Amino acid sequence: MIERATGKLITERFGHNNATSHALELEAQAAKFSIKKFGKVLRNWALRTGAMLAVLVFFGNHI
Incomplete structure (x- = not known):
C-alpha cells in the first residue's frame, strides 16, 4: 500500500483479500x-x- 501524500510504501500485502482487509483496518483506525x-x-x-x-x-x- 502506498501512502498518497508522501508516496512512501507503507505495507505490502499479497492477495486481494489480505489487501482489502488491511485497508479496512487502516480506515477504521483513522476514523476513531x-x-x-x-x-x-x-x-x-x-x-x-x-x-x-x-x-x-x-x-x-x-x-
Missing part, C-alpha cells in the same frame, strides 16, 4: 475519535456558543 478531533469539536462549540451569546446581547441591548 482522537483527541485532535475532540479539540476541534470543543473549539467549534465554544465559538458558536460565544457568537450566539454575542448576538443575543447585541439584540437585547437594542430592545
Whole structure:
C-alpha cells in the first residue's frame, strides 16, 4: 500500500483479500475519535456558543 501524500510504501500485502482487509483496518483506525478531533469539536462549540451569546446581547441591548 502506498501512502498518497508522501508516496512512501507503507505495507505490502499479497492477495486481494489480505489487501482489502488491511485497508479496512487502516480506515477504521483513522476514523476513531482522537483527541485532535475532540479539540476541534470543543473549539467549534465554544465559538458558536460565544457568537450566539454575542448576538443575543447585541439584540437585547437594542430592545
